[in-house]
Amino acid sequence: MQTIRLDLPGAGLAARNDGAAGLRPEAPVPPRTPVQARLLTKQFGPNVILDQLNLDIRAGEFVALLGRSGSGKTTLLRALAGLDRITSGTLAVPQARAAVFQEPRLMPWKRAWRNVTLGLKIDQPRERARRALAEVGLDHRENAWPATLSGGEAQRVALARALVREPQLLLLDEPFAALDALTRIRMHQLILALWRQHRPSVLLVTHDVDEAVTLADRVVVLDEGRIALHLEVDLDGPRDPADPRFAALRTALLTALGLPPVAAPADAAPADAAPAAAAPAGPETTTGRTPR
Ligand SMILES: Nc1ncnc2c1ncn2[C@@H]1O[C@H](COP(=O)(O)OP(=O)(O)OP(=O)(O)O)[C@@H](O)[C@H]1O
Numbered sequence: 001m002q003t004i005r006l007d008l009p010g011a012g013l014a015a016r017n018d019g020a021a022g023l024r025p026e027a028p029v030p031p032r033t034p035v036q037a038r039l040l041t042k043q044f045g046p047n048v049i050l051d052q053l054n055l056d057i058r059a060g061e062f063v064a065l066l067g068r069s070g071s072g073k074t075t076l077l078r079a080l081a082g083l084d085r086i087t088s089g090t091l092a093v094p095q096a097r098a099a100v101f102q103e104p105r106l107m108p109w110k111r112a113w114r115n116v117t118l119g120l121k122i123d124q125p126r127e128r129a130r131r132a133l134a135e136v137g138l139d140h141r142e143n144a145w146p147a148t149l150s151g152g153e154a155q156r157v158a159l160a161r162a163l164v165r166e167p168q169l170l171l172l173d174e175p176f177a178a179l180d181a182l183t184r185i186r187m188h189q190l191i192l193a194l195w196r197q198h199r200p201s202v203l204l205v206t207h208d209v210d211e212a213v214t215l216a217d218r219v220v221v222l223d224e225g226r227i228a229l230h231l232e233v234d235l236d237g238p239r240d241p242a243d244p245r246f247a248a249l250r251t252a253l254l255t256a257l258g259l260p261p262v263a264a265p266a267d268a269a270p271a272d273a274a275p276a277a278a279a280p281a282g283p284e285t286t287t288g289r290t291p292r
């Protein structure tokens with residue numbers, strides 16, 4: 001595994017590359033934990049956004065990251081992507097990583113397939129792009145201009161652009177937030193299929209608690225610059241938001257986010273149930289049943 005270590009402040013990048021000429025291996029990172037953040041701090045001027053944060057992500061693990069708006073989720077994701085320098089601490093991440101953001105960020109003057117391989121120096125780029133587009137169900141749109149793609153299609157091209165890089169770490173920053181509910185459910189299914197196929201480690205930033213519980217092995221909550229909660233999601237098979245175990249996880253996460261649990265709808269309660277205020281927590285939103 002190749003690992004970039006960012007030992008800051010001021011140290012720049014030190015590359016570790018097992019077996020590559022000219023690079024001396026540093027302290028080995030356990031291969032089953034390709035992402036290790038230790039005492040990671042990020043400041044913007046005097047504002048401390050990430051405050052000595054620790055986070056591990058295991059190989060092939062799907063982690064969802066929740067947190068209030070402005071809590072630093074994107075800041076953390078950008079640090080993991082290598083887009084921003086951290087202020088202090090250490091961060092070990094696989095070299096092969098790719099990020100997808102809320103907006104697809106396609107170059108409007110390049111056709112879909114060229115967007116997929118943008119910036120890559122690889123053999124047979126068109127064939128590689130075509131294969132990646134086929135994986136997201138868009139091989140028939142390889143020559144399309146971005147302006148002619150729907151929002152969901154454009155986001156799938158962005159996903160193909162990430163896939164073609166064969167990432168060991170896939171970083172997703174609210175990639176479904178701008179999509180309609182039906183497209184979002186389809187994207188959930190697609191992401192899970194791709195994850196099963198390629199098994200990268202995934203960090204998915206989302207505001208949607210149900211989305212997090214539907215997709216992730218583990219949900220973490222960012223608060224006050226640190227990971228305030230880790231919640232393993234050990235639900236077998238298709239995850240059903242109506243399942244009481246799903247509801248319990250939802251309630252725990254909403255509570256960690258500082259939101260009061262939402263009462264079950266009155267008309268769904270049995271006739272002799274307690275008043276709504278005392279009723280057990282029910283679904284906050286209906287995002288539909290998404291097979292895992
Ligand atoms: N380049 C920057 N310069 C200064 N402050 C920044 C910069 N980027 C982010 N911030 C600040 O850092 C804090 C965390 O921002 P971040 O975008 O990481 O939050 P977030 O959790 O992703 O929020 P949201 O859920 O709204 O996307 C915010 O207060 C933001 O204003």
Ligand SMILES: [Mg+2]
Pocket residue numbers: 073074075
């Ligand atoms: Mg954000």
